[in-house]
Amino acid sequence: xxxxxxxxxxxxxxxxxxxxxxxxxxxxxxxxxTLCIRMLGNREDAEEVSxxxxxxxxxxxxxxxxxxxxxxxIYRIAYNACLDRLKRTKKERMRVEVDHLKGSAFSxxxxxxDRMVQEERSVLINSCLAALPAEDASILTLFYFEEKxxxxxxxxxxxxxxxxxxxxxxxxxxxxxxxERKFDKETVGNNG
Amino acid sequence: MDKQEEKELEAFxxxxxxxxxxxxxxxxxxxxxxxxxxxxxxxxxxxxxxxVPKQVxxxxxxxxxxxxxxxxxxxxxxxxxxxFGNVSVEPVFDNMWGWLENYTSSKILIYAVLLxxxxxxxxxxxxxxxxxxxxxLE
Numbered sequence: 001x002x003x004x005x006x007x008x009x010x011x012x013x014x015x016x017x018x019x020x021x022x023x024x025x026x027x028x029x030x031x032x033x034t035l036c037i038r039m040l041g042n043r044e045d046a047e048e049v050s051x052x053x054x055x056x057x058x059x060x061x062x063x064x065x066x067x068x069x070x071x072x073x074i075y076r077i078a079y080n081a082c083l084d085r086l087k088r089t090k091k092e093r094m095r096v097e098v099d100h101l102k103g104s105a106f107s108x109x110x111x112x113x114d115r116m117v118q119e120e121r122s123v124l125i126n127s128c129l130a131a132l133p134a135e136d137a138s139i140l141t142l143f144y145f146e147e148k149x150x151x152x153x154x155x156x157x158x159x160x161x162x163x164x165x166x167x168x169x170x171x172x173x174x175x176x177x178x179x180e181r182k183f184d185k186e187t188v189g190n191n192g
Numbered sequence: 193m194d195k196q197e198e199k200e201l202e203a204f205x206x207x208x209x210x211x212x213x214x215x216x217x218x219x220x221x222x223x224x225x226x227x228x229x230x231x232x233x234x235x236x237x238x239x240x241x242x243x244v245p246k247q248v249x250x251x252x253x254x255x256x257x258x259x260x261x262x263x264x265x266x267x268x269x270x271x272x273x274x275x276f277g278n279v280s281v282e283p284v285f286d287n288m289w290g291w292l293e294n295y296t297s298s299k300i301l302i303y304a305v306l307l308x309x310x311x312x313x314x315x316x317x318x319x320x321x322x323x324x325x326x327x328x329l330e
Contacts, residue, residue: 018229025222033217047217051225058229106197106204113207122213129212144209169198172205179208 002066010070013061025054028071031145032078038129038137039082049085053078068155075145076156079138086134106176109183128178136171143168 002010012020032053036046056077064073113121129137139157143164146152150161157164242249 016233018226018233021229022222022226025225029221030214030216033221034215037215046215047221050217050221051228054225055228055232059232106200110204110207113211118211121211125208125212128208140205140209144212172201175205175208176201 002070006070007066010061010064010066013058021058024057024070028074029054031071032074035075035078035138035141035145036082038132038141039079039134040085041130041134045085045089049081050078053081056081069152072146072152072155075142079142079156082134082138109176109179112183124179124182128175128182131178132171132174135167136174139164139167140171140175 009020009024013024029050033046033050036049036053037043040046040049053074057074060077064070068076113124116124129140132140139153142153142156146156150164153159153164154161159167
């Protein structure tokens with residue numbers, strides 16, 4: 001499961017090499033932080049939880065058996081840390097209604113996205129992801145971080161592949177519904 | 193939603209997620225984290241470990257208590273019976289400390305010894321604190 005480089009890096013860290021650990025942090029911090037920010041919805045909490053995640057990684061690394069990819073193991077720690085934080089703060093984002101979603105809307109939204117400049121598109125996508133409930137945001141984020149590998153996702157989320165598929169479908173629908181609503185608002189705003 | 197629409201939805205979300213930018217934490221994230229990590233590491237290195245393990249201490253304690261109980265049951269609590277009945281310790285003490293009987297010392301010497309003892313115990317927590325600080329900084 002582990003690559004030779006990862007094995008070497010882990011051995012160095014286990015022998016107390018902190019420089020090797022900072023390399024590991026630099027290699028994974030953006031991914032962990034992105035997952036945290038999409039689940040928690042704010043930068044301060046995401047930064048704090050990301051830091052806790054890496055401290056946990058450092059202390060638990062000696063018990064890591066290597067039965068999954070190193071990144072999968074780190075995502076699992078990050079995902080659980082975010083769930084703990086959400087449980088503690090009891091923050092819940094608004095429910096997303098998906099009933100009004102029209103299948104024909106995808107190509108229209110697709111074209112609209114193509115016409116946007118890169119920066120504008122990134123801001124819009126980020127705001128849509130931020131409006132998703134934590135569970136849906138995490139499942140979508142992890143699906144693409146894990147390069148659509150459901151087996152690795154099973155290890156992160158501790159769920160069966162079928163349950164993940166169902167949740168992925170629901171998350172996709174919610175994301176599209178949020179985006180549709182944003183486009184509707186913008187169209188109304190531009191016309192009015 | 194039919195199969196075709198599901199596929200379109202999937203392709204649409206694939207495109208969105210491919211464009212979704214990765215977020216980056218603050219610039220000094222790794223630096224701050226490494227400071228925490230080094231503190232954790234030092235705590236691990238200098239974690240207090242008793243020289244005699246707990247199990248051995250418990251064993252010694254149980255052994256002493258049972259030996260005492262056995263001796264009491266066997267010989268009773270009277271001081272002139274059992275073990276010590278035939279042992280005479282007075283001559284030993286007379287030889288060792290007999291010379292002290294006629295010894296007198298000045299008040300100043302007594303005060304000096306007392307003060308020395310007092311200051312010795314004052315130093316203990318100070319030295320302990322100093323050593324701990326130095327070890328933590330290393």
